[in-house]
Amino acid sequence: MSVEINGTVSDGWEPLVEKFASNFDRFNELGASVCVTYEGETVVDVWAGDRDAEGNPWLEDTIAVVNSCTKGAVALACHLLADRGLLDLDAPVAEVWPEFAHGAKATVTTRMMLNHTTGVAAFRDELPEGSAFDWDYMCDRVAAEEPWWPPGTRNGYHLMSFGWVAGELVRRASGLSLGTFFREELAEPAGADFWIGLPATEHHRVSPLKPFRPGEKEEFSAFTRAFIADADGLQARAWRNRGGAKGDSPEVWSAELGGGGGITNARGLARIYQSCALGDFVGPQQVERMKRVSVATERDAMLLLPTRFSEGFMLRMDNRKSFGGDTDSVNIREGAFGHVGAGGSIGFADPNIGLSMGYVMNQMGKSVLLDARGEGLVDAAYLCADQQL
Secondary structure (H helix, E strand, O other), X not given: OOOOOEEEEOOOOHHHHHHHHHHHHHOOOOEEEEEEXXXXXXXXXXXXXXXXXXXXXXXXXXXXXXXXXXXXXXHHHHHHHHHOOOOOOOOEHHHOOOOOOOHHHOOOEHHHHHOOOOOOOOOOOOOOOOHHHOHHHHHHHHHHOXXXXXXXXXXXXXXXXHHHHOHHHHHHHHOOOHHHHHHHHHHHHHOOOOEOOOOHHHHHHEOOOEOOOOOOOOOOOHHHHHHHHOOOOHHHHHHHOOOOOOOOOHHHHHOOOOOOOOEEOHHHHHHHHHHHHHOOOOOHHHHHHHHOOOEEEOOOOOOOOOEEXXXXXXXXXXXXXXXXXXXXXXXXXXXXXXXXXXXXXEEEEEOOOOEEEEEEEOEOOOOOOEOHHHHHHHHHXXXXXHHHO
């Protein structure tokens, strides 16, 4: 190994740590952490590399923006509220957010707010700079936005708008802001160093993300080609028109951006999913909803590749053997659920075997879903778990 691995590993889980180490040699990993819990025990909790371009080491408490892994945290909040009887996922959204349900959106259900079928996947008109940090303004814009397709007729990944589409459900059902409810009801009980709205006193621990730099002959995904080709298309509006919620700045860290601004490390991701893996988070019926396919398509309207979602979570999407198309994947097994973050991070639970996992890095890959680094770690985790049976 050319990189020093810090942390702990239980007997039988060494192959996962070996795969983690190989990412630094094979895929130019800069700094990262990976954590796995199995049957309620932490079996892997390691970190390595640099937290920044200056060579400062990634430490035990280093955290980083996990992009759309945040959507999984928002979904967990919604399912917890549903389990408590405070949010009805089968009811018309008009019952909790009447301002949203007008015109073509009048028939939208709360479930559709979580499975990317509302059609409010991007904003057509330009958002003022800095508006992403004004929760009420953004929710008003979401409510006013006309859908890009008739709601319920197709699904298209709600890249950033999900944070307000689903996050406002949390606020209305709980009476607390998204970040406050998540911290008090999920992160703190799980002992997870995971934030949607990071206090300024914790900013010093953040490892800034290093953007992916394409090579001269880089082959881009259909999503990337689409937003380059059409400045007014769905992909370009979703990627570029974010009201200032771009980049890796202290302002972004402090904001409650449920679509992609959560900050944590692998341990934090593994811990918030641990109770899901054990069946202790919500009741059995709610767990089934988290595992069950709510929508699936051969061509997601936003990502332009095959996708499968439950209510708020990504399910298994293995496109690695796709011929002539994108191979971006989420190679968890059937019955598992979680979420990836653009650039390569992932957190998920597999209740079938009592496993939860998190992987967080600072060197972004080019994929909107997992790349070879995360895919290899997920595969290794499952192989090690199989050996425990």
